[in-house]
Amino acid sequence: MSSPLIPTETLTYGTELNAVYAIARIVAETFDTEAGLDAVFRLARTIFIFDTVALYLENEESEELEPSYARALGRGRSREEGLTWGEPAAQEAFRSGQTILRKEDAGPSVKERDRRRDYLGLPLLVGGRTVGSLVFGRFGGPSYPAEHIRLAEFVAWHVGQLLENRRLSRRVANLEAQRELTRMQDEFISTISHELRTPLGFIKGYVTTLMREDTTWDEVRRKEFLEIIDDEADRLRELIDNLLDSSRLDSGTLSMTLELTRIAPVIRASVHRIKGAHPKIPIEVNLPDDLPVMQIDSTRIAQVIDNFLNNASKYAAGSPITITAGKHAGKVRISVKDEGPGIPAEHTSHLFERFYRVPGSSNTRGTGLGLYISRKIIEAHGGEIGVKSTMGEGTIFYFDLPVTDFDETEAGGKT
Ligand code: ATP
Numbered sequence: 001m002s003s004p005l006i007p008t009e010t011l012t013y014g015t016e017l018n019a020v021y022a023i024a025r026i027v028a029e030t031f032d033t034e035a036g037l038d039a040v041f042r043l044a045r046t047i048f049i050f051d052t053v054a055l056y057l058e059n060e061e062s063e064e065l066e067p068s069y070a071r072a073l074g075r076g077r078s079r080e081e082g083l084t085w086g087e088p089a090a091q092e093a094f095r096s097g098q099t100i101l102r103k104e105d106a107g108p109s110v111k112e113r114d115r116r117r118d119y120l121g122l123p124l125l126v127g128g129r130t131v132g133s134l135v136f137g138r139f140g141g142p143s144y145p146a147e148h149i150r151l152a153e154f155v156a157w158h159v160g161q162l163l164e165n166r167r168l169s170r171r172v173a174n175l176e177a178q179r180e181l182t183r184m185q186d187e188f189i190s191t192i193s194h195e196l197r198t199p200l201g202f203i204k205g206y207v208t209t210l211m212r213e214d215t216t217w218d219e220v221r222r223k224e225f226l227e228i229i230d231d232e233a234d235r236l237r238e239l240i241d242n243l244l245d246s247s248r249l250d251s252g253t254l255s256m257t258l259e260l261t262r263i264a265p266v267i268r269a270s271v272h273r274i275k276g277a278h279p280k281i282p283i284e285v286n287l288p289d290d291l292p293v294m295q296i297d298s299t300r301i302a303q304v305i306d307n308f309l310n311n312a313s314k315y316a317a318g319s320p321i322t323i324t325a326g327k328h329a330g331k332v333r334i335s336v337k338d339e340g341p342g343i344p345a346e347h348t349s350h351l352f353e354r355f356y357r358v359p360g361s362s363n364t365r366g367t368g369l370g371l372y373i374s375r376k377i378i379e380a381h382g383g384e385i386g387v388k389s390t391m392g393e394g395t396i397f398y399f400d401l402p403v404t405d406f407d408e409t410e411a412g413g414k415t
């Protein structure tokens, strides 16, 4: 579609021509619609007179016109007044697709000359479709002469272009967001496939080896292979559980079963599990006697403590581990401290994100889900999770859970 031609004889060389060019330039260069409209109307006001201007756009669902922009540039009219007064002209221009001029009388409550209202309604075309309308209001006459109506049509055409620019840039942004989503999904699939293939590869390899008919394995070797298969199957199950947990936690479909629980036995059970897996690990356990009874999902809280202990045993291998619980200011803090290599400061704020692993952790197996799941579990309890780490000294992972005062005897059976 071409721009409506402004007959050159109607332009006073100088101001008008400059304004017309400036409007065209703004439209070509601006992607900020609001700022673009402000600039266009400011310039428009140098070539024809209006007191208010309002833009109405069709709501695609309701198919109703809705005000989307308004300015009062003359005679101090408020925006709202401009909007209601402009509505009939906006509707008429929108429905008919024609420029319309409405003359109204504001009634005896308005003083003298100001009673007279002229509204110029112009349809707005975007990509050949009428998407709304633009209304210029002038109070107290004189009415719009033909040249001014032409100029207003020129402005309306350019406003349509501004809206088209906005539509296009939104489409580009949408496409980019979709591309980013696809990229993240691809990355997710490749991370997960890689992690699932590793244990599966071991299992398949050792099973094939055991099944070979040309070789017989002594009992010791057979047991060794079966243990590897068993471990790798556990790893596979753990990975799948973690994946399911993380997606359920993300969609809010993983429910917590909160029950009055004593935390000390939960901690001791986790310590017992890690000692089962790593019998030589030096672990110190500090549990005061006065730990309160807490409203928690003990299986999920145990999962967080297991994660902390497993991480310490993996990333601070050989270091002593200290697990401490204590009550401060209405909260219980549980922390797991190691004396490992520490985590560089630039990574600590990302550790609780999904799939985040400190670069260089690749020689240790993991998917970067453990701490993400832990954070979600603690947040579901209304608590807070955190980390403090000093390079060369070690790392402390901790979480705080709120304490509500309960009758201690209620949880008596759970100790
Ligand atoms: P997953 O727990 O899903 O099997 P992961 O252990 O890599 O895999 P997280 O538990 O979320 O994932 O830990 C994220 C990263 O934080 C780890 O990859 C590791 O780089 C770092 N990290 C965690 N705990 C420690 C620790 N105690 N000392 C040093 N680095 C740690």
Ligand code: MG
Pocket (backbone or CB within 6 Å): 307, 310, 311, 366, 369, 370, 371
């Ligand atoms: Mg982990």
